Amino acid sequence: MTDQLKLENQLCFPVYSLAKEIVNQYRPFLDKLDLTYPQYLVMLVLWEQRQQTVSELGEKLHLDSGTLTPLLKRLEQKELVSRDRSKTDERVVCISLTGNGERLQEQASKVPEQLINSMHIAVEELETLKICIQDILTKINQHKK
Amino acid sequence: MTDQLKLENQLCFPVYSLAKEIVNQYRPFLDKLDLTYPQYLVMLVLWEQRQQTVSELGEKLHLDSGTLTPLLKRLEQKELVSRDRSKTDERVVCISLTGNGERLQEQASKVPEQLINSMHIAVEELETLKICIQDILTKINQHKK
DNA sequence: TAAGATTAAATTGCACACAATTTAATTTCA
DNA sequence: TGAAATTAAATTGTGTGCAATTTAATCTTA
Numbered sequence: 001m002t003d004q005l006k007l008e009n010q011l012c013f014p015v016y017s018l019a020k021e022i023v024n025q026y027r028p029f030l031d032k033l034d035l036t037y038p039q040y041l042v043m044l045v046l047w048e049q050r051q052q053t054v055s056e057l058g059e060k061l062h063l064d065s066g067t068l069t070p071l072l073k074r075l076e077q078k079e080l081v082s083r084d085r086s087k088t089d090e091r092v093v094c095i096s097l098t099g100n101g102e103r104l105q106e107q108a109s110k111v112p113e114q115l116i117n118s119m120h121i122a123v124e125e126l127e128t129l130k131i132c133i134q135d136i137l138t139k140i141n142q143h144k145k
Numbered sequence: 146m147t148d149q150l151k152l153e154n155q156l157c158f159p160v161y162s163l164a165k166e167i168v169n170q171y172r173p174f175l176d177k178l179d180l181t182y183p184q185y186l187v188m189l190v191l192w193e194q195r196q197q198t199v200s201e202l203g204e205k206l207h208l209d210s211g212t213l214t215p216l217l218k219r220l221e222q223k224e225l226v227s228r229d230r231s232k233t234d235e236r237v238v239c240i241s242l243t244g245n246g247e248r249l250q251e252q253a254s255k256v257p258e259q260l261i262n263s264m265h266i267a268v269e270e271l272e273t274l275k276i277c278i279q280d281i282l283t284k285i286n287q288h289k290k
Numbered sequence: 291t292a293a294g295a296t297t298a299a300a301t302t303g304c305a306c307a308c309a310a311t312t313t314a315a316t317t318t319c320a
Numbered sequence: 321t322g323a324a325a326t327t328a329a330a331t332t333g334t335g336t337g338c339a340a341t342t343t344a345a346t347c348t349t350a
Contacts, residue, residue: 004257005250007189007205011271012167012260014278016186017207019164020337021285022157027338038306041161044152054329060152062162065329067307074305091315091328105150112149115157120288121281126156129277133159136266136274140166143265165307172308183336199299210299212337219335236298236345 025118029111033104038063039075040108046081047105051096053086080104170263174256178249183208184220185253191226192250196241198231225249 007013023037030040038061045060046052054068061068072095075081080101086092116123152158168182175185183206190205191197199213206213217240220226225246231237261268 005189005192005254007186007193010189010257011275012171012182013186013189014275014282015160015164015167016182018278018282019160020207021282022160024338025285026157036305037157037161041152041158044150044155044158047150048152055327062165063306064308066309066331069330071306089316089328093329109150112155119285121284125277125281129274129281130156130159132270132274132277133163136270137159137163137166139266140170140264169308181335200297208336209338211301211339214300216336234298234346238299 025115026111029114029118033107033111034078038067038071040111042068042071042075043080043101043104043108046095046097046101047108050102051094054093054095057095075101170260171256174259174263178252178256179223183212183216185256187213187216187220188225188246188249188253191240191242191246192253195247196239199238199240202240220246 003009026037026040030037033040035043041061042057045057054065054072057072058064058068063071072081072083076083078100079098082096082098084094084096086094116126119126148154171182171185175182178185180188186206187202190202199210199217202217203209203213208216217226217228221228223245224243227241227243229239229241231239261271264271
């Protein structure tokens with residue numbers, strides 16, 4: 001067996017596992033907000049800027065309309081966001097926080113700390129990992145045209 | 146806005162982005178093998194040991210039968226694996242590589258190197274990241290009973 | 291040993307993620 | 321200016337990932 005093909009020797013599997021594990025760690029806390037993890041990410045972006053187009057959300061989250069359109073319809077059903085065609089360009093759909101959507105931020109503000117506590121890992125170690133990952137993501141993106 | 150709620154200040158988003166990015170980097174190479182990324186992971190595990198139960202695969206890949214059963218049926222349709230009930234315990238399903246499944250390893254052996262080249266990142270840096278992630282995964286798992 | 295508990299897969303249902311295509315609006319430029 | 325190109329979302333279809341439930345087999349133990 002080629003060593004390179006061994007699961008343990010590949011980077012991809014730890015990254016894939018950690019990503020799933022983190023989402024699973026979030027689940028109990030996000031369940032209380034009635035949000036999925038990708039929905040939570042969309043809300044994070046909207047809490048930074050309360051109105052954005054579908055494209056802007058997609059660019060920040062690296063998601064396309066095939067993923068975002070149904071997700072945003074679900075957030076609309078929960079009355080956390082509203083979806084309106086732009087007046088100046090009818091192709092564009094503007095997503096805005098509703099009052100409920102804004103108020104949810106209060107509850108969500110406790111999530112990051114809850115999560116860090118639940119993972120039992122030193123903040124410094126998480127910070128190191130974050131910087132390492134961001135560094136690699138930057139390099140990957142540099143080499144995309 | 147709470148700083149902790151800012152997307153850029155959270156670890157979760159870079160991990161989530163990197164995991165998706167890595168799967169996307171694999172895609173062109175795995176397309177040539179007619180495998181999805183999770184199917185590739187299953188094949189990696191089977192190339193290490195040509196016969197395993199669904200539970201054993203699930204334990205190594207952190208996947209349950211709800212995910213594995215349909216995935217394995219697709220690998221069976223492609224004639225890469227066979228699925229047979231255990232003779233000694235009819236509850237258990239044994240997954241075995243077929244001849245085709247074994248032969249695919251030859252082609253797959255080039256994938257890891259192709260991937261590293263396509264990412265334009267130093268092997269040392271990837272290795273550092275891998276160790277860092279595995280370390281954190283270990284700690285998370287320690288605190289799960 | 292027979293009822294109840296446990297276990298392994300399968301099934302069901304929901305929500306992404308992404309490729310490919312479609313639809314509708316806007317832009318470009320010949 | 322009007323046809324062709326481009327753009328933004330939506331739609332369609334496939335394949336995960338996971339919770340919850342179901343089914344069938346095996347184990348436990350009173």
